[in-house]
Amino acid sequence: MIVDNSLDEVKKRENALSIIKEIVENKGRSSLYDLTGLSGGFIANSSELSLLETYVGPAIFEEALQEVGIQHMGGEKVLPLNRTSSGILATILTLVGKDTNVVHYLAELPAHPSIPRSCKLVGANYSETDIFDEFSIPENTSLVVITGSTMDHKVIDEDEFKKVIEMAHDRDIPVLVDDASGARLRTVVFNQAKACDLGADIAITSTDKLMPGPRGGLMAGREELIDDIKVKVNQFGLEAQPPAVLAMLNGIKNFKEDNLIKSFTRKDELFDLLNENFNNFKKSPTGVMISPENLAKEVNTSHNLSDNDLAFVFSFILLKNHGIITIPPVSMPGASTTIRFDLSTSDAFNLDLNDLNKKIVSSFVELLDVITNEEKCREIVFSS
Numbered sequence: 001m002i003v004d005n006s007l008d009e010v011k012k013r014e015n016a017l018s019i020i021k022e023i024v025e026n027k028g029r030s031s032l033y034d035l036t037g038l039s040g041g042f043i044a045n046s047s048e049l050s051l052l053e054t055y056v057g058p059a060i061f062e063e064a065l066q067e068v069g070i071q072h073m074g075g076e077k078v079l080p081l082n083r084t085s086s087g088i089l090a091t092i093l094t095l096v097g098k099d100t101n102v103v104h105y106l107a108e109l110p111a112h113p114s115i116p117r118s119c120k121l122v123g124a125n126y127s128e129t130d131i132f133d134e135f136s137i138p139e140n141t142s143l144v145v146i147t148g149s150t151m152d153h154k155v156i157d158e159d160e161f162k163k164v165i166e167m168a169h170d171r172d173i174p175v176l177v178d179d180a181s182g183a184r185l186r187t188v189v190f191n192q193a194k195a196c197d198l199g200a201d202i203a204i205t206s207t208d209k210l211m212p213g214p215r216g217g218l219m220a221g222r223e224e225l226i227d228d229i230k231v232k233v234n235q236f237g238l239e240a241q242p243p244a245v246l247a248m249l250n251g252i253k254n255f256k257e258d259n260l261i262k263s264f265t266r267k268d269e270l271f272d273l274l275n276e277n278f279n280n281f282k283k284s285p286t287g288v289m290i291s292p293e294n295l296a297k298e299v300n301t302s303h304n305l306s307d308n309d310l311a312f313v314f315s316f317i318l319l320k321n322h323g324i325i326t327i328p329p330v331s332m333p334g335a336s337t338t339i340r341f342d343l344s345t346s347d348a349f350n351l352d353l354n355d356l357n358k359k360i361v362s363s364f365v366e367l368l369d370v371i372t373n374e375e376k377c378r379e380i381v382f383s384s
């Protein structure tokens with residue numbers, strides 16, 4: 001395997017960032033197309049930036065975030081964090097005891113790795129399923145987790161969402177919703193209710209996913225639980241710092257539902273174009289995607305690469321040759337290797353879809369040329 005462990009994943013990410021830096025320095029930012037759906041941003045004016053002091057910043061912006069955050073997420077109180085994973089960890093540290101059970105329902109396996117990793121850290125028993133009829137809550141369960149939208153944007157059925165919450169509350173067990181992209185994807189594109197409005201005790205979203213905010217997490221929920229979790233957050237340094245809080249505030253204020261709706265319609269055009277040359281691309285709610293397994297079917301040539309390695313090599317070719325950023329090159333360890341071309345980003349609006357299709361086709365042709373040369377593939381992934 002080319003990417004064989006977490007260290008390899010860190011190294012390939014470092015290489016991807018080096019490539020991005022080189023493109024910006026030599027060709028300019030306009031030569032990059034971030035199609036991850038995680039492009040985020042940092043919106044601020046000069047008067048706001050002047051307030052980003054250690055204590056002044058939280059005093060001003062955390063209070064303002066309460067109002068817009070509750071409007072966006074529901075619940076009684078919000079808590080800004082440095083990552084969504086940080087909020088998941090803090091919640092499990094707060095609510096889950098050693099040898100207790102944590103059960104997780106989601107639309108499609110696997111869950112985000114931060115959830116089982118956090119359970120392992122506290123010595124809890126963790127299980128997950130994407131088959132509703134097999135979901136159950138055993139004795140000695142301390143937390144029920146629901147994922148609103150998976151890493152590959154598979155959205156949970158709202159009726160099943162509500163039933164899992166009811167099952168947990170019948171046993172007086174709190175419910176945490178990992179709504180990283182779902183807080184916007186579910187509500188805007190699929191017209192579902194906010195997680196807290198459906199009865200979730202805690203919900204958390206990623207403030208850079210499908211919105212112009214920073215890499216960070218925003219938790220919402222019942223006030224007493226948020227307060228308890230905030231203690232752990234502060235004890236372990238998991239809180240969002242003033243610049244991130246400001247960017248969250250303005251990211252929510254500048255979130256435009258129309259951008260998601262527009263991407264929902266444009267995806268059909270791109271999908272039809274790709275289908276002229278490919279058989280295994282699938283539609284996502286805001287674009288098109290191809291999983292490692294489906295990419296392997298598309299290749300249909302003898303080689304020694306794993307399916308994930310194919311995805312890494314293909315995505316690095318897209319980045320190096322055309323400045324197209326997809327998730328596999330820049331992702332953190334354990335993230336999905338599905339290649340998504342998300343059309344909800346501002347960069348996507350500047351792309352002609354016929355031109356994007358040609359770039360994808362030419363990158364695939366190069367992939368076919370190199371897959372029998374493992375050293376060349378390794379060089380593509382790890383050398384800028």
